[in-house]
Amino acid sequence: MKTPFVTKDQVEKIVQTYPTPFHIYDEKGIRKTARDFRKAFAWNPGFKEYFAVKATPNPTILRILHEEGCGTDCSSMAELIMSERVGITGTEIMFSSNDTPDQEFLKAYVLGATINLDDISLIDDLKRVTGTIPKRISCRFNPGGKFAISNAIMDNPGDAKYGMTEDQIIEAYRRLKAMGAEEFGIHAFLASNTVSNEYYPVLAGILFRLVVKIKQLTGISMSFINLSGGVGIPYRPDQKANDIAVIGEGVHRAYDQILVPNGLGNVSIYTECGRFMLGPNGHLVTKVLHEKKTYKDYIGVDACASNLMRPAMYGAYHHITVLGKEKEPLDHVYDVTGALCENNDKFAVDRPLPKIDIGDYLVIHDTGAHGFSMGYNYNGRLWSSELLLRENGSVLQIRRPETIEDYFATLDGYWDLNV
Numbered sequence: 001m002k003t004p005f006v007t008k009d010q011v012e013k014i015v016q017t018y019p020t021p022f023h024i025y026d027e028k029g030i031r032k033t034a035r036d037f038r039k040a041f042a043w044n045p046g047f048k049e050y051f052a053v054k055a056t057p058n059p060t061i062l063r064i065l066h067e068e069g070c071g072t073d074c075s076s077m078a079e080l081i082m083s084e085r086v087g088i089t090g091t092e093i094m095f096s097s098n099d100t101p102d103q104e105f106l107k108a109y110v111l112g113a114t115i116n117l118d119d120i121s122l123i124d125d126l127k128r129v130t131g132t133i134p135k136r137i138s139c140r141f142n143p144g145g146k147f148a149i150s151n152a153i154m155d156n157p158g159d160a161k162y163g164m165t166e167d168q169i170i171e172a173y174r175r176l177k178a179m180g181a182e183e184f185g186i187h188a189f190l191a192s193n194t195v196s197n198e199y200y201p202v203l204a205g206i207l208f209r210l211v212v213k214i215k216q217l218t219g220i221s222m223s224f225i226n227l228s229g230g231v232g233i234p235y236r237p238d239q240k241a242n243d244i245a246v247i248g249e250g251v252h253r254a255y256d257q258i259l260v261p262n263g264l265g266n267v268s269i270y271t272e273c274g275r276f277m278l279g280p281n282g283h284l285v286t287k288v289l290h291e292k293k294t295y296k297d298y299i300g301v302d303a304c305a306s307n308l309m310r311p312a313m314y315g316a317y318h319h320i321t322v323l324g325k326e327k328e329p330l331d332h333v334y335d336v337t338g339a340l341c342e343n344n345d346k347f348a349v350d351r352p353l354p355k356i357d358i359g360d361y362l363v364i365h366d367t368g369a370h371g372f373s374m375g376y377n378y379n380g381r382l383w384s385s386e387l388l389l390r391e392n393g394s395v396l397q398i399r400r401p402e403t404i405e406d407y408f409a410t411l412d413g414y415w416d417l418n419v
């Protein structure tokens with residue numbers, strides 16, 4: 001069972017001011033998730049979560065997370081500037097990009113962000129662009145092969161475009177030190193959306209052992225180890241949620257076993273979670289416009305894949321609640337579709353749901369991360385609004401819906417053909 005954080009009554013009130021479709025975020029849930037996360041790593045004095053901005057790039061969300069002690073993980077110019085405008089600068093920004101344009105390195109450097117190099121060739125790029133090597137620098141590791149936990153393959157780092165090999169990263173640290181760097185970090189992201197309390201502890205073990213080896217080979221003691229993102233959420237109602245307290249303790253054990261005996265007991269642990277922080281704390285709310293019965297029974301709603309791409313792109317499961325019918329039997333089977341001229345524009349396929357009527361409101365769950373942010377304009381569909389359910393129950397619009405004038409604002413050329 002998944003219970004929405006808004007009721008039918010609440011949504012009926014909200015739509016009087018803010019029409020569907022919209023993404024809505026739960027401030028109370030966001031703050032609780034951030035506090036539980038912080039508590040799980042409180043054993044590490046230098047711990048910091050750098051929220052992955054790409055998951056939910058909204059300044060209000062960043063501000064709430066900043067109030068809860070989070071920094072930001074940025075990977076583009078717009079994300080850097082959003083952090084800056086929210087007042088998040090300096091070492092509160094981790095710049096973990098790849099295939100990085102010069103001007104983004106420069107912006108990150110000027111902001112004093114900690115730059116996480118994706119490749120050894122970027123050392124020279126960074127030096128050329130900024131004229132120097134920052135005192136504090138990080139490198140991204142990719143062990144290759146397949147990443148498995150208890151023999152279950154979780155992901156395929158050998159196929160991933162990110163990070164450096166072990167030989168490269170050791171050489172990179174030597175060169176960075178020779179070029180004046182003084183404070184070093186290491187980063188790796190080996191598996192995405194892991195619904196397992198083992199992911200971070202296993203990843204930590206790999207990085208901790210490498211950090212010991214790097215110290216032995218180069219004399220460099222790492223200042224921080226960044227476990228990046230990848231802690232997942234249970235999209236399906238039958239999945240068991242990760243327990244962040246258990247995850248934090250697992251990393252603690254690996255820390256005490258590997259780092260402490262090797263004189264590395266002062267290393268700070270960083271994370272860059274997006275999905276875990278925001279995913280369950282967001283809903284896409286949409287209204288039923290049509291029912292169509294041909295070879296299947298279709299429910300047409302006013303949101304489409306351009307508001308939430310994951311089902312169309314990866315066949316991802318997102319749970320759906322029909323508001324006001326939470327207790328009714330799931331005795332109908334529907335495809336829930338949007339209006340795009342693409343047959344993959346389906347939020348659900350063959351989904352057992354209660355009988356749906358035109359005008360019903362649907363909550364599509366777990367859309368708080370990689371939801372709105374993966375939107376697009378295909379078919380001339382406009383971006384929706386984003387709303388925040390405040391802790392006191394009021395609703396704040398934190399991004400207005402896109403208008404037709406916004407859509408036309410970047411179009412040139414047509415008018416010039418007339419001269």
Ligand SMILES: *Cc1c(COP(=O)(O)O)cnc(C)c1O
Pocket residue numbers: 052054055073096189192193228229230231272273274275276369
């Ligand atoms: C996407 C990304 C994250 C966040 O991943 P989640 O799965 O949302 O936790 C963190 N760090 C980097 C470098 C990323 O690319």
